[in-house]
Amino acid sequence: MDDERIVALYWDRNEQAIEETAHKYGAYCGQIARNVLDSGPDAEECVNDTWLHAWNAMPPQKPSLLAVFLGRITRNLAFDRWRRNRSEKRGGGQIDLVLDELAECVSGADDPAHAVQAQELAKEIDSFLAGLSEDKRAMFLQRYWYADSIRTIARRFAMSENNVSVTLSRLRGKLKTHLHERGYDS
């Protein structure tokens, strides 16, 4: 079923919307959840929670890209859950590695102004991404949006894992410089 019709089902408060969504995007969201959370049951719950959140969000929302809309919900839910879990145990999924990599780009300090700046920062990140070539942008987002493993990315790009790591490392350096130059998080 095409996305427009699925969204229409949400707006009609028709529960078939969830069934169709789960059928079409279950694998997509499941992969994101599993990248962030080590535990299969946790990831599954996240995906189920995603459908509930989508149900509550539509209406009023009318996403133009349903996949990313749902994926973003899953990503947020999974990351929240990871934060809750982490006092108990370290994840073991990709997320610990992804965060350690991202730590290179930021000061690590508490930053009360950050909440205020969030909107502007989001724009900066988009402008950073817009400045990358298509391939590098795709690779960056696969790692830091989808939290895909280096191995998975290497396979998709037909590259060695080492090559992917090196490329990502350079991109993180660029992001750090990009944020610094614009006065963020110095």
Next chain:
Amino acid sequence: MKKEDLFDLLGGADEKEVMNAREYRAQKTRPAWVKWAALAACVALAFGAVVGYPLLFSGGSPEVAGNYPPGVTVVSAQTPDPVSAEMDNQQFIESDAHWNWWQAYREKVAESTPLQEGLNGCYTSVMAQLLEAEDENTVASPLNIYIAFAMLAETADGNTRQQILDLLGSPDIETLRQNVRTIWQSNYVDTPMVKSLLANSLWLREGDNFNEKTLQILAENYLASSFRGQPGSDEMNKALQQWTDANTGGLLKEYTKDLKLDPSMVAAIMSTLYYKAIWSNEFYAEDNTQEIFHGTKGDTDATMMHRSDTMFVYRTDAFTAVSLGLIDSGSMFFYLPSEGTDVNSLASDPDVLNAIWHDNDPTDEGWAVPLVNLSVPKFKVSAKTDLLDAMKALGLTDALDPGTADFTPLREEGENLFISTAEHAATVEIDENGVTGAAYTMMAYGEGALLVEEEIDFVLDRPFLFVVTGMDGSVLFSGIVRNIE
């Protein structure tokens, strides 16, 4: 800012770009994961003449094909310059030059990939003809044979040409020509990481009146160098061997030393492929063990390389297949027949190439990604095959029969010409770093007289089939290992 905040922030990235990143994955159906594949193949069609050809083997040490014997006139085709020849693997992979090359290359591969499914029929027929045997190891280069046959079709007309077009799955010669160009573009790679070098040549008898238009088509579309001289002369034979060795990295010398053009030959076509790439994940020599290989001629000792990893595995009733990626290139697939299945039957099993086409496609039921305890023997297989019988079996009967053969596009008195000699030889070797191989096919035109998620163990300790593919899925090499000697 904390790293968690950055991760949160990134979640708000432009949704179109997020979608594109995902679709980037969807477009990429061909994985490439190998670390060291070196393969060479060569095909020859015999006309009668000699040509010199500069080949660039930045990594290896084949002889330079520069100076050809006197008495041989050479017109060399222009091949693309190597990419970043001054860099080593690591420098190249980390450089922007790699990114630039990769982006351009990806477009070429995207054009060639859709053609591959149409070639499966031809590839399967060729494999069935060349790989089935009793006790001997067999190996061939389907892509190389495809290109050689395409050149043969350019020189043929009427039903002789039609039979070749039918085998190659092309509706007409123009489509075939365009397809070869496209495939050539996506399989010619000369970077510090991958060598996949294709070369063609024409060997023409001095004094004959060859059709300039056909020679031009072969030069422009197939980048064929041309050599003119006296077939049967030492100079001509030496030049032929020299050119072939240079374009196959010297990997086929055991066969090229006997390559010669008979004095009765009028012309020949020679096509070569040299390939060398690196496993995406190499094997470690310290993990190797000595094991028994249960060959068709009895048990022998084999050095087994091992790796335990999640891998793409494809299963049918007849076989289980595992694929290993090659950096910046295609993959090598290993097919272990099910107990009770004859390895020969895999050579003509269409599922063998279907597996390649569904590689890395998680929606295909045959593929799974379990943890695999892989044991692969280090091996080198070489074989030379008389191609005449195979051509007959493949339906190219007219070309072989002086009564029916029509090679008028090559020479005005082309009705007298027919294919009198054709042979294919190949070798493939794999080790901890990757794969090395070579192959050639020779077809000569004579005149006159007629001649004719789970865990599985994948242990390749008995006869198996293998296939090496280019990034676009072209079948560069295939073979059956029956014995390790």
